[in-house]
Amino acid sequence: MARKPIKARKRFGQNFLQDDMVIADIISAIDPKEDQHIIEIGPGHGALTALLLRKAGQLDVIEIDRDLVPKLKSKFKQFQQLVVHEADALAFDFTSLAKNSEKLRVIGNLPYNITTPLLFHLLSQSQCIDDMCFMLQREVVERICAQPGSKTYGRLSIMIQYQCEASQLFIVPPEAFEPQPKVESAIVYLRPLQKQDADGITISDLNTVVTKAFSQRRKTISNTLKNMMSQTVLQSLNIDLQQRPETLSIEQYIAITRAWSATNK
Numbered sequence: 001m002a003r004k005p006i007k008a009r010k011r012f013g014q015n016f017l018q019d020d021m022v023i024a025d026i027i028s029a030i031d032p033k034e035d036q037h038i039i040e041i042g043p044g045h046g047a048l049t050a051l052l053l054r055k056a057g058q059l060d061v062i063e064i065d066r067d068l069v070p071k072l073k074s075k076f077k078q079f080q081q082l083v084v085h086e087a088d089a090l091a092f093d094f095t096s097l098a099k100n101s102e103k104l105r106v107i108g109n110l111p112y113n114i115t116t117p118l119l120f121h122l123l124s125q126s127q128c129i130d131d132m133c134f135m136l137q138r139e140v141v142e143r144i145c146a147q148p149g150s151k152t153y154g155r156l157s158i159m160i161q162y163q164c165e166a167s168q169l170f171i172v173p174p175e176a177f178e179p180q181p182k183v184e185s186a187i188v189y190l191r192p193l194q195k196q197d198a199d200g201i202t203i204s205d206l207n208t209v210v211t212k213a214f215s216q217r218r219k220t221i222s223n224t225l226k227n228m229m230s231q232t233v234l235q236s237l238n239i240d241l242q243q244r245p246e247t248l249s250i251e252q253y254i255a256i257t258r259a260w261s262a263t264n265k
């Protein structure tokens, strides 16, 4: 039987999941357990929420659309383990949900317009996060998971993979949503690494170096970084400086950042 068309707000990036097979696949990829505390960003009408409630211990959902919040509360009122927060996930303090140093699992079919800032907001609080599983635009997932040498490898790949283990799980076609987005989506799995200090650099310094390196993708590293660092320092790193930015590994960017931070501070 055809479903009723759903009212969707473009400004909140609303594309609601309506394919039961895809919903089941996402839940089995997340594999929620009774002793876990799960946070869902953007529950919408509760397509994922309903199945999560059957399996998860504690579930907190964060929804910005104030018209959806009362609907969610009433639809799931019998579930004691559910807390509905009417809030903007971009400004949300996730650490406040992690009680007794527990680690959270964060999931969601994310609004495409806030994906990158939201990932960085979450990673800034990664000390309380065990893992994350998100539906994003396929192109963004490919950029996140890209390896050096590929066309999609860039700032996003390096900044996310520096902080997380990242893998693409599966692709979801536009027909799985109502309304249908113009592009394909994909599921990405992220597990924060919690190891940054060992490299002796800050995320902000790495970001400065990588942003500069990729500011002119077609130029060599030597050319792009010449105003930022002395050639002598760069040459001391044993990196082929005639390479283009997309061929350097994350370890090489860490080495460049370490040298830049040391000479710049």
Ligand code: SAM
Binding pocket: 012, 013, 014, 015, 016, 017, 018, 041, 042, 043, 044, 045, 046, 047, 048, 062, 063, 064, 065, 068, 087, 088, 089, 090, 108, 109, 110, 111, 112, 114
């Ligand atoms: N999870 C539902 C599903 O799969 O059908 C809805 C997914 S829809 C792509 C994104 C959801 O995120 C919408 O419910 C939207 O209102 C909500 N949203 C958008 N921006 C948000 C924000 N900044 N904070 C929290 N929720 C947000």
